[in-house]
Amino acid sequence: MNWYIKVLKNSYDFSGRARRKEYWMFTLTNTLFNFLVTGVLVSTNASFVVNIVAIIYYVLMFIPILSVSIRRLHDIGKNGWWLLISVLPFIWFLPLFLLPVAQVFGINMQYQLVGLVGIFVSLLTIICFIVMITFFCIDSQNGGNQYGANPKGE
Secondary structure: HHHHHHHHOOOOOOOOOOOHHHHHHHHHHHHHHHHHHHHHHHHOOOOHHHHHHHHHHHHHHHHHHHHHHHHHHOOOOHHHHHHHHHHHHHHOOOHHHHHHHHHHOOOOOHHHHHHHHHHHHHHHHHHHHHHHHHHHOOOOOOOOOOOOOOOOOO
C-alpha cells in the first residue's frame, strides 16, 4: 500500500525514475482496488452507480498511471514518448469506424480490406503490448542516467 500512496503523492512528477517494484506494486494495488470496488458495486446490482464510479475512478487515476509509467521508462533509459506506442493500435482502428460513414455517402469499401486492417491491427496490438511489458519488466539502468540517480541506490 505504501507504493500506491507514493505514486499518488508523485502523480504530477513526470521527471525522475520509478523502480520496477514501485510500478508493479502500484499496478497490482490499483487493479485489486478496482476489482474490489467494482465487485462490491456489482453485487449490489447498482449498474448505473458502477458505471459512474468506474468512470470517476479511471479519470482520477489517469494522471498517476501516466506519471508512474513515464518514470518507469525513464528508469530504463527510455524517453516517456515511448508510451505512445500503446496508442498506435487505436489509430489503426479508424478505418473500421469510418466504414459505416463511408457507406452513408455512397462510398463502397471492400469488406475484405476491412478484414485485413483488422488482422493488421490485432497483430500490431500484440506487438505493442509485448514491447511495453518488456520495457516495464527490464531492470533499472545501473547508476545514474539523464533522468536522475538510480532509485535503488546503486
